[in-house]
Amino acid sequence: MAKISEVEKFRKLIHRGFYRDALSISNKQLKRKNLTENNYVTYKTNEIKILLYQGKNKKALQETDVLIDRLTKIKAKISHLKIFDLLGEVFLRTGDLERGQHYVEQGEELYKLEFEQSNKHPNCYASLLLQKGSIYNLMEKKKDSIKYLNKSLSLSEELDNDSIRILCINQLGIYYGRLGDLFKSKNYFEDGLSLSEKSEYKFGLLLCKSNLGYIHFVLGNINLAEKLTEECISLFLDSENIPSAATAYINLGNINRAADRFIDSYYYYNKSLQLRKSLKNELYVAESLYHLIILTVENQMETYAKANLEQLSLINDRTKITFIEQYYHLAQGYVKKTVGTIKEKKEAIRNFDIIINQKIIDNELTVFALLNKFDILLEDLSLSKSDEIFPKLADLSKKLTDIANDNNSSSLFAETYILKSRLALIEGNHSYAEELLYEAKSKIKDKNHDKLNKQISLEIELLNKHKIQISDSEKTDTADLDDFIGKMSKRQTFITKESQGELIDYLNDLNHDVNNHLNTIIMFCELMIMDNKINMEFLEKIIKKSKQTSSLFKQGLRYIEAGELLNLENGIDLNLIVEMVRELIVPRKVNFVKTDLPKVNCDREKIKQLFSNLFENAIIHGNPKSLKVESKEAKTHWNIKISNDGAIIPKNLRNKIFDRGFSTRKGNMGLGTSIMLKISESHGWNLTLEDNNLTTFVISIPK
Incomplete structure (x- = not known):
């Protein structure tokens, strides 16, 4: 067997995330007097990249200056090309985007001049294209970004360079996630995760896994998002990858904010802020400040929010980076809207319009601006009753609904319905307002969006009080009240x-x-x-x-x-429910097989919960390669089998699997499978666990 060179050994250690060992080799090799120029550049550039991964930006910049000083003394053009590629990544990660753009463009010119005709060093060119696409993505040059990222991806696939390919896939996932195409983004991250596992590329694996956790959060799969993100944080910290750990803390803060866990959310946002301040990267410090401002304003911590807003304003004045400007305008607008005077609330609309009227912007930030502008206009309408406001609200409502439809975003649907219900209430249409609120509630049921659930419950309570105050002489409104009480009475569960x-x-x-x-x-x-x-x-x-x-x-x-049926419907197609749940929960790397399923009478939301629990349990506990849903028809019933080839449930646990309180995880109440059983039984269905070589649950549905 051929002996592996020190350079190759060094590269493999970096690929697998053993940064300390890699740095030990580079420190030793860089002290050698007879080190070739090419090897010097290889060790030095990768050493700087490791410092960036670990968040040691100050030291990385110092070493970068050393390399720039030595650039004029280095003769080989390929070494120049590697250094330009590195400088693009250094200034991308430290937030100096214009300087990063300058160096990658210099590198591209050098490649075309010296190497393109002979087709030499294409791997270095592919990496340059990746840096250029990533920088343009942050600079809001979307068309240029997608052009260079796709070009880099295509070239890295030709070269069979998994590292660059995975980083391209990750950037494309980020690109489509910011545009709001969540399912396309999810597919890219799952592809990147699968390829990283095969090639043992630890850095790429963690990036894709962490970003996939964020997408699951936006899609409403809170438990799965939290699990993926928490796994990544510990691994990021173990490998001293501080920048990525800080981003994962932001994601955990978002997850806990959606679950209305203020202390947890504040803790994670603040943890992210402290890490990012230590990195001295103002772009990412601005993002952490933005999240802390929104959270603290929501929780009546006005003084703290304004102090952070002042910090964000100073960063914005210093940098003039598009992203930081967006964070500043949104945070300033939200503070004015929430704790400002009537005049300041009207000024807040200008802040939100800056975001809404930009042609190419971050989809998540756009949605936040649209929702808040809608809210301000509603308040204005309730005070002024101006006819001019209705067309503006209709336009905002359409934009929000379109985005929610494009992304299949349960939380955005719910937030839009809440605002539309308030509009209906102002117009005096109480029945429609009520329908919208219950529709909002159904959209986020079983999604762990505690904050939104509380808000909807409060809106329903206020609507109820408003209707009770209506005069008996207003017959239409009285009919609405009777209808409301009738619906509420149907929601009561009969307790035997x-x-x-x-x-x-x-x-x-x-x-x-x-x-x-x-x-x-x-x-x-x-x-x-x-x-x-x-x-x-x-x-x-x-x-x-x-x-x-x-x-x-x-x-x-x-x-x-679980045993309460709120909305029994006829002829519900199980194929549609299973496909929707699969899209949300099952990773693409899992081979999913489904036969044709019947139409049944059921509570649609409850059955979505049933299949969500079945699929999520399979993915989290079984880690399967394949998952199958098949239907077999008998004379009196259908049997729906859900099986996977992952870890088998031990025989000594099978009899306890549906018992309330049973769990294999410490600190868990063990209600997941018992909830599945209650949902099945409330429909008159039977749920069992088959005793075979696969983990197979069977739902028996009477005809």
């Missing part, structure tokens, strides 16, 4: 003695578990009071216990609601 006993048993268990968690939280708080100082380790344990307590209540609510 048997189910009441089961509920009491469950509540006793819940009481015991919650008290255990609360006592632990109290203990850590008392210890900090005794020491008269903040203990970060205790705070982290308090947050962990708080999350577990919150999870107990959420699981409990799902368990209690």
Whole structure:
């Protein structure tokens, strides 16, 4: 077997994420007096890249200056090409986009002049194209960005260069995610993840996995998003990849904000801010400040929000980077809208219009601007009753609905319906307002969007109070009230003695578990009071216990609601439900097979939850290569089999699988499978676990 050279060994260590070992080799080799010019550039450029991955930007920039000084003394043009490629990445990661653009364009000119005709060093050219596409993406030059990223991807595929190919795929996922094409973005990240696993490219694997977690969050798959993101953070920190860990903390902050866990969300946003400040990258510091401002304004921390807004304003004045300007205008607009005077609220519309009227911008930021402008105009309409406002609201409503449809975004649908219901209420159409609110509730049911759920419940409560205040002489409105009460009465669950006993048993268990968690939280708080100082380790344990307590209540609510049919419909096509759930939850690397499924009478949202739980359990616990859903018709019923080839459920656990409280995970109430069973039984269906070599659940549906 041929001996592996030190350079090759060095490259493989970087590829697999062993940065300390790689740096040890480069430090040793760079001290050699007889080191060739080409090897010097290879070791030095990769050493700087490792420093960037680890977030040691100051040292990376110092070493970069050394390399730039030496550039004039280096004769080989290929070495110049490698250095230009590196400089593009250095200034991309440190936020100096114009300087990064300058160097990659110099590199491109050099390649075309010296190497294009002879087709030499195409790998270096592919990397240059990747840097150029990535920089243009952040500079809002979308057409140029997609052009260079696709060009780099095509070339890296020809060259069979997995590292560049994976980084291109990751950037394309980011590109389409920012445009709002979430399913295309999800597909790119899943492809990148699969290719990274095959090629053992650890850096690419973590990037794609972390970004995939974010996309699942936007799609409403909160549990899966949280699991993927938490896995990535520990791995990023282990490999000292601080910039990526900081981004993952932002994602965890977003997840916890959606779940209405303020303390957790604040902790993760602040953690991200501190890491990014240590990196001295103002672009990413601005993003962390933006998220903290929105969170603190929402939670009446006005002084803190304004202090962070002042920091963001200073960064914006210094840098004039498009992204930072967008963050600043959105944050300033949100502060004015939420805690400002009437005059400031009208000024906030100008902030939001700056974002809305830009032709090519980040889809997530656009949505935030649209929602907030809609909200301000609604308030203005309720005060002025001006006819001029209605067309503006109709235009905003159409834009939001189009974006929600394009992305199949459950949370955006819900937020749009809430605003439209307020408009209907102002117009006096109480029945339509109520329909919109319940439609909003159904869109996010079982999605862990606690914050939105609370908001919808409050809107329904306010609507109810408003309707009760209506005069008896207003017959139409009285009819609306009767209709509302009728609908509410249909939503009550009939509790038998048997189910009441089961509920009491469950509540006793819940009481015991919650008290255990609360006592632990109290203990850590008392210890900090005794020491008269903040203990970060205790705070982290308090947050962990708080999350577990919150999870107990959420699981409990799902368990209690599982047997309640709110909206039984005829002829629901199971094919459509299964395809929708598969698109949201099942990764592309998992081979998914489905036969034709029947149309049945069911509560559509509950059956979506049933299949979501089945698929999510298979993915999280089984890690399968294939998942199959097949239907077999008998005389009196259909059998729907859901099987996967992942980890088998041990025989000694099969009899307990549907028991309430059973779980293989510590700290989990074990309600997932019992919820599936309750949903099935409430429909008159039967759910069983087959005893065979695969994990196979069978749903038996009477005809």
